[in-house]
Amino acid sequence: MKFKEHVLMELKAEIVARNKARRLLVRRRLLAGAAVAGIAAAAAVAVPFLNGSGTPAYAVTKNTDGTITLKINEFRDSTQVEKDLAALGLTADVSYVKPGTRCAPDRGHTDAGPSFSKEELNSKDPEVRKRIREAIDSSPNGKAFRMGGGEVRISPQHIKPGQTAVMEFTENEDQTSGPEKPRALWQFSGYLVTGPVKPCKVVDDPSWSKMPDPRTNPGAYPPPGS
């Protein structure tokens, strides 16, 4: 019967629309990525940014405390950012990759970060979450890169000679947001590589469209703007 085909088409369109909406939801790549990889977490510190209101900024800012601030849009021009950071004495490797892709891991020698069990990563216990957060923050990569408020703050004092600040950045094409359209606006991975850095080999990133189920994992959906 023809209506069955109609209904099927409508429903498939509905699935695509829902997937899109789901993609918009904020993802916790930091936790999910580490859980999937099952390896030492925080070899890369990756945190999605929740705040879509970042205005374009084209200057890399050096702060009085010695840290360097990079704003969201700067990553689009990765070569320029590398140059700007070099002018500040920082060796950086910046990649801008399309949504749904990422750089293949293993781009060079990285310090093993703290590792967590899957239970810990999925735990809703605020104590456990706090412990994970603190462990990551106090790891070498966590100290070198801090994220929040739509920007990345790099601390050169935590980067040793011979280390490169490797940064990978993905940005949603649609940057509008709102409570009815929660989604990952952009995603950033930052980690330190000691010695030579291999170029970014772009691979698919299925986790980009994989949003945690809000019913089972409400913690992955902090209120907008947080």
Added chain:
Amino acid sequence: MRRRQANIATDPEAFEAFYRRHVDAITWFLARRVDDPNTVADLVAEVFVAVLDSAHTYRPGLGSEIAWLYGVARNTLSAERRRAFKETKLADRVGGRRPLDSDDVAQLEERIDAESVARRAFQAMAGLPDGDRAMLELVVIDQLTISEAAIALGIRQGAARARLHRARRALRNVPGIAPFVMEGMR
């Protein structure tokens, strides 16, 4: 399996396979309960929308896909009936009417006619307590096994057996219906 099921809510291909596997059974399920072709077609769509919403509730360890799906269909239908009772019309339901062409209408009417015995049986069952009637419907009319019907209703097997037994006993003296409820339709 649970992952696969979750897939049907997000993967259009997986969903299509699921849909094609079950759309006829669901259409017939609805034609046994509703006698208007347009409403049947709309409800088919609604049942599968509900599948998207509740794919995460499926537990493969507990039974077959179709038992779970009939449970979803029952819930959709009773939600629809509550709504219809309130509004006495279906027109402003989300999704709206699907224009059916004459072939669709003809085929749906044929199916609805074919299911007229079932609908008469529903009338005979109307006086039963809800839970007992639901059990009898699923086993006798929809041809589920007792354990499948138990899953569709979210009750234990023992309770399901008790309900079925009560329902059959209540109808055993209704002329024209008794052999039907005892043996099933087909």
